Amino acid sequence: MNHDRIIGLFLRLYVVIIFGLIFAPIVVSFIFSFSADRFPSLPLSAFSLQWYEAVWNDPQVLAAARRTVIVGIIVSVLATAIGFGAAYTDYRYSFRFKPLYVALGFMPPLVPILILGLAMLFYLAQLGLSGHLYSIVIGHTVLCIPFAMAVIRLRLAQMDPALEAAAWNLGASEWRAMMSVVVPFTLPAIFAALFVTAALSFDEFAIVWFISGLEETLPVRVLNFVQGQASPRINAIGSFTFTVSIVLVVLAQILVLTRTGRPRGRIMGGGK
Amino acid sequence: MKLRQSAADPETPGRARPSGFALFWATPLGLWQLVFFLGPLLFLIALSFWSVRNYRLMPDMTLANWTRIFNTGYFWDGYLRSLWYSAVAAAVASILAFPLAYTLAFKISDRARLFGAGLLITPFFTSYLVRAYTWRTMLGAGGIVNDVLGFVGLGPYAMINAYFGTLVGYLTLVLPLVALLQLLSLAFIDRRLIEAAHNLGCGRLRTVFSVVIPSARVGLILGAAFAFVLCFGDFVSPQILGGSNPPTVSLLIIDQVRAGSHWPRASVIALVMIVSLVVVVSAAMAFAYRRPGR
Numbered sequence: 001m002n003h004d005r006i007i008g009l010f011l012r013l014y015v016v017i018i019f020g021l022i023f024a025p026i027v028v029s030f031i032f033s034f035s036a037d038r039f040p041s042l043p044l045s046a047f048s049l050q051w052y053e054a055v056w057n058d059p060q061v062l063a064a065a066r067r068t069v070i071v072g073i074i075v076s077v078l079a080t081a082i083g084f085g086a087a088y089t090d091y092r093y094s095f096r097f098k099p100l101y102v103a104l105g106f107m108p109p110l111v112p113i114l115i116l117g118l119a120m121l122f123y124l125a126q127l128g129l130s131g132h133l134y135s136i137v138i139g140h141t142v143l144c145i146p147f148a149m150a151v152i153r154l155r156l157a158q159m160d161p162a163l164e165a166a167a168w169n170l171g172a173s174e175w176r177a178m179m180s181v182v183v184p185f186t187l188p189a190i191f192a193a194l195f196v197t198a199a200l201s202f203d204e205f206a207i208v209w210f211i212s213g214l215e216e217t218l219p220v221r222v223l224n225f226v227q228g229q230a231s232p233r234i235n236a237i238g239s240f241t242f243t244v245s246i247v248l249v250v251l252a253q254i255l256v257l258t259r260t261g262r263p264r265g266r267i268m269g270g271g272k
Numbered sequence: 273m274k275l276r277q278s279a280a281d282p283e284t285p286g287r288a289r290p291s292g293f294a295l296f297w298a299t300p301l302g303l304w305q306l307v308f309f310l311g312p313l314l315f316l317i318a319l320s321f322w323s324v325r326n327y328r329l330m331p332d333m334t335l336a337n338w339t340r341i342f343n344t345g346y347f348w349d350g351y352l353r354s355l356w357y358s359a360v361a362a363a364v365a366s367i368l369a370f371p372l373a374y375t376l377a378f379k380i381s382d383r384a385r386l387f388g389a390g391l392l393i394t395p396f397f398t399s400y401l402v403r404a405y406t407w408r409t410m411l412g413a414g415g416i417v418n419d420v421l422g423f424v425g426l427g428p429y430a431m432i433n434a435y436f437g438t439l440v441g442y443l444t445l446v447l448p449l450v451a452l453l454q455l456l457s458l459a460f461i462d463r464r465l466i467e468a469a470h471n472l473g474c475g476r477l478r479t480v481f482s483v484v485i486p487s488a489r490v491g492l493i494l495g496a497a498f499a500f501v502l503c504f505g506d507f508v509s510p511q512i513l514g515g516s517n518p519p520t521v522s523l524l525i526i527d528q529v530r531a532g533s534h535w536p537r538a539s540v541i542a543l544v545m546i547v548s549l550v551v552v553v554s555a556a557m558a559f560a561y562r563r564p565g566r
Contacts, residue, residue: 007476008379011371011374011375011379012375012379012380014371014372014375015371015372015375015376015388018368018369018372018447018451019372019391021447022391022392022395022444022447022448023391023394023395024410025402025403025404025406025407025410025444026394026395026398026403026406028406028410028416029402029403029405029406032406032409081300082300082301082304083301084297085296085297085298085299085300085301086297086298086300086301088297089294089297089298089301092294092297093290093294093298095290101298101301101302104301104302104305104306104309104310105301105305107305107309108305108309110501110549110553111313111505111546111549112501112502112504112505112506112522112545112549113505114505114506114507114522114525114526114542115313115316115505115525115542115545115546116309116312116313118316118525118529118538118539118542119312119313119315119316119539119542120308120312122312122315122316122319122329122535122539123311123312123315123316124312126315138308139308141304141308142304142305142308142309145301145304145305149301174291174293175293178293199396199397200396203397203398203399203400205401206507210529219399219401222399222401222402222405223401223508226401226404226405226508226512227511227512234401234402234405235402235406237399237402238398238399238401238402238403238405238406241398241399242397242398242399242402245397245398246394246397248397249393249394249397253390
């Protein structure tokens with residue numbers, strides 16, 4: 001029917017506009033990062049890599065970038081390991097306080113990061129753990145565990161429970177079955193969780209801003225840039241980290257999609 | 273309701289003594305989140321009764337911080353303003369996201385839907401700070417948006433350092449998430465319901481309002497609730513795009529901390545925020561999971 005077509009066309013146009021709005025700041029920042037002007041305006045008067053150079057030659061930025069990467073790697077491994085244990089526990093066992101246990105795992109995103117940062121600042125100070133790189137690791141791990149747990153739990157939901165039981169019947173111990181059945185099956189999700197949590201940690205600034213003391217990370221450097229004398233360097237840092245994060249995410253996507261039995265379109269309830 | 277027993281292990285009842293194997297996998301989460309998540313939040317309660325002397329925190333049992341904050345009109349203004357700002361942002365995000373999620377769920381091919389979902393995930397991995405900052409340059413007096421508006425003979429409008437700017441920032445933060453949650457819930461709707469509605473002579477809009485929206489209610493409310501939580505706690509948009517004036521409750525917390533001597537008062541505000549969020553989210557969940565038709 002013609003009427004349907006017009007509505008369909010309008011809806012598609014609407015989708016394009018909203019996606020345009022969502023991606024406008026990302027694209028514009030990317031363009032501005034190559035601007036030769038001090039004040040960002042379009043069209044660019046000339047193409048220039050000066051802001052990338054400025055960033056590259058700024059020892060503070062480089063030190064912050066190094067910390068960001070170190071923290072991100074440790075956090076992703078820790079959060080994924082803990083998240084795996086929690087997801088497996090949720091999958092395999094039922095016990096009295098399980099709803100509480102699962103809630104504890106999934107709750108952190110519901111607490112504003114600002115408040116989490118504030119609370120951690122004083123709590124870690126009391127424990128003598130504040131102002132170090134590992135303080136940031138502690139804070140970020142709390143934040144990242146739910147995401148690792150969710151990703152791995154989703155994968156476990158696709159595993160036939162009989163698989164593990166079959167391994168036991170064939171004489172494998174629980175540990176052996178874990179290593180030769182559960183872990184291989186979950187591997188794509190484990191990698192996905194590693195990349196997702198690393199990307200989350202790379203971008204988190206509120207917790208670090210509160211608890212890091214002098215050990216600032218890249219996002220906090222950006223926060224200080226943004227709050228102080230705004231500089232087009234922000235665009236260069238942003239575009240660079242965006243590229244890195246996207247590579248991580250695409251890798252995670254590929255891992256999840258290629259080794260998952262069925263295409264994700266089905267899970268999303270596709271079909272006409 | 274009894275939890276669904278995992279079929280992998282029908283012989284081990286839930287009450288049996290946990291094995292070392294089970295404890296090995298279960299304990300890290302419990303331990304880590306108790307010590308480093310619940311611990312700090314509980315400590316915040318204690319801290320709200322402490323006092324500060326000469327810029328040093330002193331353990332105490334005083335209600336001074338609570339009465340001080342509760343008797344400050346400034347706090348209540350900021351608090352109510354934040355509730356309102358976040359509610360508006362959650363509503364606007366939900367309304368803007370719905371046609372998007374609807375189109376992705378029903379009107380396009382599986383591949384396109386997958387691609388759309390991928391596009392919605394992408395922003396989470398870009399810096400929110402950078403995006404907010406870019407909006408600031410785009411919406412400013414000499415920014416692109418005003419340039420374009422001027423080209424068609426409109427403006428210039430003062431869009432930043434006002435709630436409009438804050439709202440744009442909030443939407444930048446939450447719109448993709450809301451759309452994603454809506455898409456997930458819409459994608460799980462049983463298509464036969466929609467076909468049945470059509471067969472029974474339901475018009476297009478009527479189908480949306482009396483079949484699609486009720487069926488996807490949980491996801492729609494969840495999306496709005498998440499948007500509210502994120503906006504309520506955000507301090508970047510009100511600061512960078514809203515110009516910090518008038519302040520939101522999150523900015524009040526930062527002021528208390530930055531002023532250097534009022535950490536216990538910051539804790540009081542943080543606790544009030546947490547209680548408010550628990551109330552709002554529980555109400556939203558109760559509404560989402562309430563049995564229909566009673």
